[in-house]
Amino acid sequence: MAVAFETLGRARLSAERRFFLTASVAMAAVVFVGFARSFFLHPLFPDHPRPPEDFFMLHGAVFAAWFVLLVVQASLVTTGRLAVHRQLGVLGCVLAAAMVVLGMRAGLVAAHRATGFVGVPIPALVFLVVPLAEIVLFSVLFVLAIVNRREPQRHKRFMLIASASLLSAAFARWPVVGAFGPAAFFGLADLFIVALAIWDRRSRGSLHPVTKWAGGAAILSQPLRLALASTPLWMTFAHWAVGFAP
16 A cells, blocks of 8 residues: 555656646747747848847847756756756856846836837836836745745745746737737736646645745736836836936
8 A cells, every 4th residue: 555655656746747847848938939030030030120239139048048947957857867956056046146137127228218118019117017027026936946945846836936927028929919918928928827726736636835825926916017007106116217227
């Protein structure tokens, strides 16, 4: 009987690892499709609009590296190479720190630009709330993932939700999706959190606390940040913040 339970436990662990690996690969694919024309495959689409500043090449490379590392880390866990996974965690911390700095600067540079955010018809100072809130949310979730690095169930869920919170920009650049506005690209990014919730229900019988509270907070933050964008308080902050853009 003990052997049977141990075998069942290993099967569930293996299935869970495959789930997180599949989610990581899917996220990387979302990023590739979203930024293929403006970044990854731009030579094939020379007329597709892209940010004019060279800085955004570095920004794109660092954020792309994050999703590549996400797949690599999930692959290492799936194949049982946990020691290498932990060693690469240092690189993850460096990338995450760089992403916060570059993400903040990218939002401010775009908002300071006379033409605003590329391909976004919303006034730049209003739309600035989207990328800045996204970076703040990612930062908080990443820190929580690191704090819980010795608790695999918590750690992996914080990482997945943190990464999913960055996907709205990629989905917004998918053909057709951007035309439907924030509801579409936020909603598509939220599907990863929904998938995690479904996985929890099927594998655990209930939602893991991280899925419930961190995932719920990530989803709830989306309408809240849009509501904030139309307030005088936000506009005052946005006018002040873009003063730090070069």
